[in-house]
Amino acid sequence: MKPLNLGCAYSVRFSPDGTRLAVLGHDLILWDVAARQKLWRGKPVPHCSAMAFSPDGSRLAVKSTTGLMAVVDAATGDVIVNFRNKKDGEGSGPAWSPCGQYVADGGWNGRLQVREVATGDVVFAQDHPGEMLRGAYAIDGGQRLLVLHGVKSVAEGQAQPPDYVTVWDWPLQAGAGRVVLSLPGLSSIAASFDGQHLAALHRADGLEQLSVFALADGKLLASTPVEQGGGIASMQWLPDGQRLARVGKGKLQFYGWPGLALQQELAFTYPCAMAFLPGTRLAAIGSWEKGALLELNLNEAALQ
Numbered sequence: 001m002k003p004l005n006l007g008c009a010y011s012v013r014f015s016p017d018g019t020r021l022a023v024l025g026h027d028l029i030l031w032d033v034a035a036r037q038k039l040w041r042g043k044p045v046p047h048c049s050a051m052a053f054s055p056d057g058s059r060l061a062v063k064s065t066t067g068l069m070a071v072v073d074a075a076t077g078d079v080i081v082n083f084r085n086k087k088d089g090e091g092s093g094p095a096w097s098p099c100g101q102y103v104a105d106g107g108w109n110g111r112l113q114v115r116e117v118a119t120g121d122v123v124f125a126q127d128h129p130g131e132m133l134r135g136a137y138a139i140d141g142g143q144r145l146l147v148l149h150g151v152k153s154v155a156e157g158q159a160q161p162p163d164y165v166t167v168w169d170w171p172l173q174a175g176a177g178r179v180v181l182s183l184p185g186l187s188s189i190a191a192s193f194d195g196q197h198l199a200a201l202h203r204a205d206g207l208e209q210l211s212v213f214a215l216a217d218g219k220l221l222a223s224t225p226v227e228q229g230g231g232i233a234s235m236q237w238l239p240d241g242q243r244l245a246r247v248g249k250g251k252l253q254f255y256g257w258p259g260l261a262l263q264q265e266l267a268f269t270y271p272c273a274m275a276f277l278p279g280t281r282l283a284a285i286g287s288w289e290k291g292a293l294l295e296l297n298l299n300e301a302a303l304q
Contacts, residue, residue, distance in 0.1 A: 009291030050093030106133025
């Protein structure tokens with residue numbers, strides 16, 4: 001299959017049923033995966049920076065660099081509701097509740113919030129003073145929420161606390177986030193599709209490290225040093241759980257699991273994001289210059 005040019009694409013997401021692909025670049029574009037055709041193109045909010053499909057795939061939650069959030073009809077691209085929350089400021093991307101009635105997100109002001117989709121009303125909020133909530137991810141099929149906490153710089157002479165990760169059960173309740181990982185210099189995390197493993201990019205002994213931990217108890221399972229990734233700390237598990245993909249400088253790197261042995265590298269221009277379609281070889285690769293929908297031809301022998 002010839003790669004499909006997606007243009008500038010700094011975020012890519014397959015719909016839950018795999019029939020559509022959302023591509024976020026200068027605009028938000030929805031593609032029909034099988035037909036390889038654009039369904040619609042729009043700009044639901046200015047400077048859109050993050051997005052997430054609802055559990056049933058009928059809607060997209062989008063967030064701008066100002067923090068403004070909206071919900072979009074995935075069939076038409078029309079805005080269903082605009083939360084008009086620009087004052088919240090930038091932060092993590094959105095993550096849906098398993099029922100599809102609520103959307104959570106984190107702010108660089110340290111606030112974790114949940115809004116009712118129908119009205120935009122805040123139904124839960126918890127502040128984390130001195131922190132930046134850099135990531136909010138639905139895991140276990142949306143049953144739980146994974147939050148990446150970045151600790152802001154401290155005063156001169158004080159020790160810098162480690163960054164950390166919490167897991168929340170829906171519905172979110174005050175103080176219910178459980179710390180599952182705490183590491184200095186934690187830049188990116190990715191949970192496996194089955195919710196068993198948590199991959200982390202972090203700094204250790206002056207080196208960039210890729211490590212995998214058990215999500216249940218934070219036990220270190222494997223770790224390997226990696227080269228600097230060109231300023232993009234992005235990685236994703238492949239759906240079968242046997243590989244972990246990482247954005248490198250001008251390439252994608254695939255690490256085998258278990259063990260984290262580097263198995264393969266694929267050259268790509270300015271990669272910045274990835275999404276993999278379960279049950280297929282299809283991958284959507286985001287790029288600051290020219291993203292692509294393509295079939296991965298990974299070396300199966302490396303898994304033997």
